[in-house]
Amino acid sequence: MYKNIIIVGGGIAGMAAAAALSEIGMEVTVLEREKLPGGHVRSWDRLFPTLRAAKEVLDFLNKSLGLLTEIICDIEVGSIVPTPGGYTIHCTNGDIFTTGCLVLATGYDLFDARKKEEYGFGIYENVITSADLEKIFREGNQVTTCGGQVPRRVGIIHCVGSRDEKVGNIYCSKVCCVTGVKQAIEIRQMLPDCEIFSFYMDLRMYDRHFEELYFEAQQKWNVNFIRGRLSECAENPDHSIILKTEDTLTGHPLKLTVDLVVLLVGFVPGSSARKITGSLGLLQGTDGFLLPADEHTAGNRTLLPGVFLAGAVKGPACVVDTIADGRATAVEVYRYMKHSEVAK
Amino acid sequence: MNIGGKRHIWKDYQKEIAGDRFFYVRSCVRQNFFPGSEKTFLRIMKEELGKDVFENAAHTTCSGIGYHSDVVPFETTMTMVARQFALMTEAGYENFTTSCITSFGLYNEILETWHHFPDVEARIREHLHRATGRTFNKPANVSHASDVIFKFRKEIGAPGNFRLVSKKTGKPLQVVEHIGCHYAKMFPSKGVGGAEYPYVLTGMIEEWGGEVIDYPERRHCCGFGFRQYLVQANRGYSISCTKKKFDSMAPYKPDFILTNCPGCPMFLDRWQYALSEMKGTTYGENGLGIPVLTYEELAGMILGYDPWDLGLQVHQVPVEPLLDKIGIPYDPGRKFLTMDGKPMGQPLAPSHLKFYKHV
Numbered sequence: 228m229y230k231n232i233i234i235v236g237g238g239i240a241g242m243a244a245a246a247a248l249s250e251i252g253m254e255v256t257v258l259e260r261e262k263l264p265g266g267h268v269r270s271w272d273r274l275f276p277t278l279r280a281a282k283e284v285l286d287f288l289n290k291s292l293g294l295l296t297e298i299i300c301d302i303e304v305g306s307i308v309p310t311p312g313g314y315t316i317h318c319t320n321g322d323i324f325t326t327g328c329l330v331l332a333t334g335y336d337l338f339d340a341r342k343k344e345e346y347g348f349g350i351y352e353n354v355i356t357s358a359d360l361e362k363i364f365r366e367g368n369q370v371t372t373c374g375g376q377v378p379r380r381v382g383i384i385h386c387v388g389s390r391d392e393k394v395g396n397i398y399c400s401k402v403c404c405v406t407g408v409k410q411a412i413e414i415r416q417m418l419p420d421c422e423i424f425s426f427y428m429d430l431r432m433y434d435r436h437f438e439e440l441y442f443e444a445q446q447k448w449n450v451n452f453i454r455g456r457l458s459e460c461a462e463n464p465d466h467s468i469i470l471k472t473e474d475t476l477t478g479h480p481l482k483l484t485v486d487l488v489v490l491l492v493g494f495v496p497g498s499s500a501r502k503i504t505g506s507l508g509l510l511q512g513t514d515g516f517l518l519p520a521d522e523h524t525a526g527n528r529t530l531l532p533g534v535f536l537a538g539a540v541k542g543p544a545c546v547v548d549t550i551a552d553g554r555a556t557a558v559e560v561y562r563y564m565k566h567s568e569v570a571k
Numbered sequence: 572m573n574i575g576g577k578r579h580i581w582k583d584y585q586k587e588i589a590g591d592r593f594f595y596v597r598s599c600v601r602q603n604f605f606p607g608s609e610k611t612f613l614r615i616m617k618e619e620l621g622k623d624v625f626e627n628a629a630h631t632t633c634s635g636i637g638y639h640s641d642v643v644p645f646e647t648t649m650t651m652v653a654r655q656f657a658l659m660t661e662a663g664y665e666n667f668t669t670s671c672i673t674s675f676g677l678y679n680e681i682l683e684t685w686h687h688f689p690d691v692e693a694r695i696r697e698h699l700h701r702a703t704g705r706t707f708n709k710p711a712n713v714s715h716a717s718d719v720i721f722k723f724r725k726e727i728g729a730p731g732n733f734r735l736v737s738k739k740t741g742k743p744l745q746v747v748e749h750i751g752c753h754y755a756k757m758f759p760s761k762g763v764g765g766a767e768y769p770y771v772l773t774g775m776i777e778e779w780g781g782e783v784i785d786y787p788e789r790r791h792c793c794g795f796g797f798r799q800y801l802v803q804a805n806r807g808y809s810i811s812c813t814k815k816k817f818d819s820m821a822p823y824k825p826d827f828i829l830t831n832c833p834g835c836p837m838f839l840d841r842w843q844y845a846l847s848e849m850k851g852t853t854y855g856e857n858g859l860g861i862p863v864l865t866y867e868e869l870a871g872m873i874l875g876y877d878p879w880d881l882g883l884q885v886h887q888v889p890v891e892p893l894l895d896k897i898g899i900p901y902d903p904g905r906k907f908l909t910m911d912g913k914p915m916g917q918p919l920a921p922s923h924l925k926f927y928k929h930v
Contacts, residue, residue: 341576341579341580344580344765344766344767344768345767345790347576348576349573349575349576349579350572350573350576350577350768351572351573352572352573459767459790461786461787461788461789461790462572462785462787463787464822464823469787
């Protein structure tokens with residue numbers, strides 16, 4: 228049995244890697260900064276494209292962890308220092324771990340929508356993010372305006388903080404398009420009389436079932452998709468929100484009043500990864516996410532011996548891909564441990 | 572609206588504003604539009620605050636209106652601006668302060684261009700030297716005059732001075748602030764508070780006791796926008812812009828509008844008359860308009876200067892209702908007298924927009 232593998236980050240990538248390593252007989256310690264493992268998925272209600280409960284996926288991963296996995300929660304890694312034959316992990320609570328094999332699965336942060344100042348998040352109460360809406364769904368609450376009214380019109384804004392040079396993020400966050408479609412359907416399921424207007428640049432329905440969900444949103448749920456990037460939000464005296472945009476298919480400027488605006492916030496590099504990168508000297512891409520040794524052929528390895536990457540620490544990824552990536556990391560770790568001195 | 576959200580943004584957009592020894596350049600048009608404003612700025616800076624503000628009568632237009640109207644090439648504009656910098660350098664100053672928002676935007680645009688393209692700066696230096704024999708240093712600090720008034724807003728609003736509070740009700744006056752497009756929309760970091768929720772005028776209004784109205788068309792153009800107005804055929808677009816703003820702000824019943832651009836107060840003030848003649852619509856109380864002020868005029872009012880010394884008599888929309896609300900004294904009989912006490916003539920009464928004396 229190989230021992231002493233440390234996974235930093237107990238989100239779904241870290242959990243999937245731990246479960247796979249545990250299953251092939253490796254002893255793993257997962258360090259998670261939150262009180263429970265699961266990462267961002269703990270905050271989601273239902274997952275695209277099938278609308279299955281996020282909790283089911285987390286329950287599955289939790290059950291898969293096995294006896295050889297120890298998860299230590301509520302612990303934050305401050306720095307990781309290379310040492311002869313391995314790495315020393317210094318936690319902010321003073322705990323120290325040493326290991327010869329390290330998996331970084333620190334995930335991502337959500338884009339701070341306040342940076343899109345013109346959209347008024349944090350200023351206008353009826354402008355919320357997709358994460359806020361997901362929380363409403365997960366807690367079983369009714370979608371309402373800040374005044375407690377049932378919204379008659381909701382605007383959903385795509386690409387907030389993604390593909391946007393103005394905020395310095397030119398990359399696509401991959402999951403926002405289909406999240407917007409999913410959430411539009413969920414609002415319509417909850418509020419059949421509510422009109423939904425979804426403003427997009429282009430809809431990247433790249434994965435299996437995504438396109439079907441997009442068609443369903445239009446055909447079954449009458450969601451209005453308007454190709455045009457939002458220019459700005461402004462607040463009316465009754466706290467409803469005026470959206471100023473352009474319908475680029477018809478070539479007309481458009482002004483639309485909605486009761487609630489949902490901003491589909493994208494991924495940004497995680498603050499934990501940035502901190503760790505500083506002390507470990509790992510490479511970052513121009514987008515700020517960590518770079519593997521080779522993006523085509525060694526997507527889970529780094530140039531440092533015994534240091535591996537799993538999940539969205541490398542860039543935006545959906546739940547399916549993140550879990551698969553965690554398992555792929557486990558294979559790379561196994562291959563490394565099998566041939567490495569540190570395992571012996 | 573959550574004001575905390577705005578304050579969060581304002582934290583990110585703090586700029587350095589020089590505190591003394593300013594080389595001041597005037598606007599081409601403001602002395603015609605609002606003739607007391609620049610004079611009031613100099614009076615406040617020199618007499619109230621004891622600052623060193625230097626002017627050189629040889630300074631010219633920055634050519635910004637010509638540049639933005641595509642009649643003056645950028646190279647020419649840059650050379651003219653280089654000459655302004657040369658005048659500053661020759662006078663021994665390094666803090667450049669502009670009266671005009673277009674100029675302010677243009678100076679920033681040129682300095683930014685030179686920063687990224689040093690070869691352009693070298694070429695312009697050569698042009699200037701060949702044409703005039705002059706050389707120059709770039710300013711250490713570029714500020715708009717509204718930045719400077721913002722910096723000294725506490726001193727101007729010192730205890731004992733007038734407050735933006737209704738004398739009758741004791742409640743804060745409700746104020747629309749309108750920022751010139753070229754103040755921060757091109758370079759958000761160059762403006763106090765950034766481009767989306769600028770703080771420069773809001774800071775003055777809050778410091779002096781008023782409250783700012785956040786209305787839906789707050790960011791919309793005043794209606795000047797150069798080609799919208801300078802090309803005669805486009806003037807319908809200009810007045811449509813202004814109408815859109817007034818329709819949007821009217822439900823909030825603003826007591827007045829505060830501006831920091833040469834064009835904005837002109838258009839927000841004068842188009843109220845045109846709109847009243849065209850549509851029969853007025854936007855203030857009881858058939859009056861909404862008074863429009865420059866920041867220097869407002870600062871002068873706060874300091875208790877005579878409204879007619881501030882040039883408030885040349886406004887299209889009468890300001891007396893605002894003076895009465897605050898309790899600022901004035902002599903109605905002096906309104907239309909020249910500085911040497913002679914009658915300057917009086918405008919005819921508009922069809923709809925009321926003069927104050929008609930209320």
